[in-house]
Amino acid sequence: MNNFHQEITTQIKKYCQNTIEPHIETDDEQSIFKKEIYQGLGELGLAGLTIDEAYGGANLDYQSFCPVLATIAQYSVSYAVTLSVSVMAQSIIESFGNDEQKKTYLPELTSGKEIAAFALSESHSGSDAAALKTTAKKTDKGYILNGSKMWITSGGVAKTYIVMARTGEDGAKGISAFIVQDGTPGFSYGKKEKKMGWKVSPTRELIFENCLIPKENILAEEGKGFKIALDALNRGRVTIGAVALGLSDRALEVAVKYALDRKQFEQPIYDFQGLQFMIADCATEIEASRYLVNQAAINFDAGKIDRKLAAMAKLKATDTAMKVTTDAVQILGGVGYTSEYPTERFMRDAKVLQIVEGTNQIQKVIIGREIKKQYS
Ligand SMILES: Cc1cc2nc3c(=O)[nH]c(=O)nc-3n(C[C@H](O)[C@H](O)[C@H](O)COP(=O)(O)OP(=O)(O)OC[C@H]3O[C@@H](n4cnc5c(N)ncnc54)[C@H](O)[C@@H]3O)c2cc1C
Known part of the structure; x- marks a missing residue:
């Protein structure tokens, strides 16, 4: 640093x-x-x-x-x-x-x-994002959007939305990206999702009903939307990895301080080797994640589009956050499971990191595909 x-x-x-x-x-x-x-x-x-x-x-x-x-x-x-x-x-x-x-x-x-938001997912197309159905029909007056987007982070509190919609053929090549502003007639919000974690961050459905947007609101040109989305997700994976790292660091800190302070069998619970091994494993996984996230950021800054490394960074850092926050609850015992300590919130907040910006299974699909390319 x-x-x-x-x-x-x-x-x-x-x-x-x-x-x-x-x-x-x-x-x-x-x-x-x-x-x-x-x-x-x-x-x-x-x-x-x-x-x-x-x-x-x-x-x-x-x-x-x-x-x-x-x-x-x-x-x-x-x-x-x-x-x-x-x-x-x-x-x-x-x-x-x-x-x-x-x-x-x-x-x-x-x-x-x-605030700005990114709207790719739809109810039937999450991992298979290229199957999206929201349409943007070109007319003399502009594009008319119809359809809906699901689980949009900052939905309702953001002013500017990047919305992927279909302007052409089925599949990735028929998708375009648009800028849509809050308050545009025909653009409304569905229900706010009730979630396990990320409770402070609103997640909402976006609904487009004959929503007319100026033709100037298209990004790049028709058919480039999926490429734009993938480019953004490559960045997003590195930054979600960084978020996961911060969460893991904090969860471990809370767990270690508690373990040093809490006594059972007349000694700090930290001194039980069983807990020290858990802590050592967590700390090691966190450092491994840190190196991956840092290296992915270094590559990104150097202009190297390394999909494999970005996917590895996201996969490792978010799986680690899930492990470390779960172990932190365990180390705190009963109080760890109550809201007296933040560990239960940490654990709830960790889970969705394994799902957003491409689930961790999709990260493995990407890593596997890149390895195949390397050897074919
Ligand atoms: C809190 C929250 C915030 C979100 N924010 C946004 C946002 O701002 N913008 C946005 O566009 N989207 C957002 N999403 C949506 C998120 O990106 C999707 O939920 C995610 O991509 C997974 O899609 P899905 O939920 O449809 O699951 P599905 O794609 O239906 O997957 C279900 C399961 O099948 C597995 N699976 C699917 N395909 C494969 C495969 N090929 N190989 C192996 N396993 C597979 C998945 O890994 C998963 O375990 C958000 C979601 C949540 C919960």
């Missing part, structure tokens, strides 16, 4: 300790998202960290963004994923948008005033 990383980490910790930590258990229980907390992260300069300064971003790399996400995730995975997804959507506009689109949409997102 360089001086910049250390300084920003200290600032984020202070901010999260003052704003998120005191209310996180009640906000989690009541599923309350506070936009002002996100906006505060924006005021720290974090909401458009990797985006060009010309559009209000900080022009930093993924090696800087990952530790930022990991630090926020130590306090709230929900706010960390809100940021991760918003920056992913901004990166799409930055990479595939034209000048006008970048000038119109990016500044209020990089400042953190507004």
Whole structure:
């Protein structure tokens, strides 16, 4: 970690300790998202960290963004994923948008005033995303969207949505990407999902009923939508890995401190070898994840599109988060399972990391495919 990383980490910790930590258990229980907390992260300069300064971003790399996400995730995975997804959507506009689109949409997102979301999944097409059915029909007045998107992170609180819809043939080549703004007639929200974890982060269905959007809102050109989505997911996998790392670090910290303090059989439970082995395994898995996430970020910053490594980083870091948070509950025993300690929340928040941005089975599909290419 360089001086910049250390300084920003200290600032984020202070901010999260003052704003998120005191209310996180009640906000989690009541599923309350506070936009002002996100906006505060924006005021720290974090909401458009990797985006060009010309559009209000900080022009930093993924090696800087990952530790930022990991630090926020130590306090709230929900706010960390809100940021991760918003920056992913901004990166799409930055990479595939034209000048006008970048000038119109990016500044209020990089400042953190507004949030962006990424809408690919549909009820019948999650892993098989290229089977999506939402349509965008070209007319003289613009594109007319019909269909719905499921499980959209920041649905209802975001202003700008990157929506993948079908403009042509079946399969990946018939998909295009559009920018859709909250408040567009014909665009509404379905129910807010009741979830096991990520309770502070709203997840909603997006509904499009004859929703007319200007033809200028297409990103790149017709048929490029699936490529745009995959490019974004390659970034998203690295950043979800970073979120998982932050969560694992915090869960282990809570477990170790508790184990050093808690006595049974007249000795700290930490001194039982059975627990030390669990802790040693967790710490080792976390370090292995850290190396993978860091290397994936380094490759990304160097412009190397390494799908295999990005998938490995996501797979390893999120499986590790699941293991470490589960073991943290175990190490705390009864209180670990109650909301007196945050470990039960950590465990609930870890689970969905194995599902989003491509399930961990899909990461293995990608890794397997890349290995086959390497040897064929
Ligand atoms: C809290 C939350 C937030 C989300 N946020 C977003 C968002 O912001 N934007 C968005 O577009 N989507 C979002 N999603 C959707 C998420 O990306 C999908 O849930 C995910 O891609 C899996 O799709 P599915 O749920 O349809 O499961 P399915 O694809 O039906 O998979 C079910 C099971 O089958 C397995 N499976 C499927 N295909 C294969 C295969 N080829 N090989 C082996 N196993 C396979 C899966 O791994 C899984 O275990 C979110 C989901 C949740 C729960």
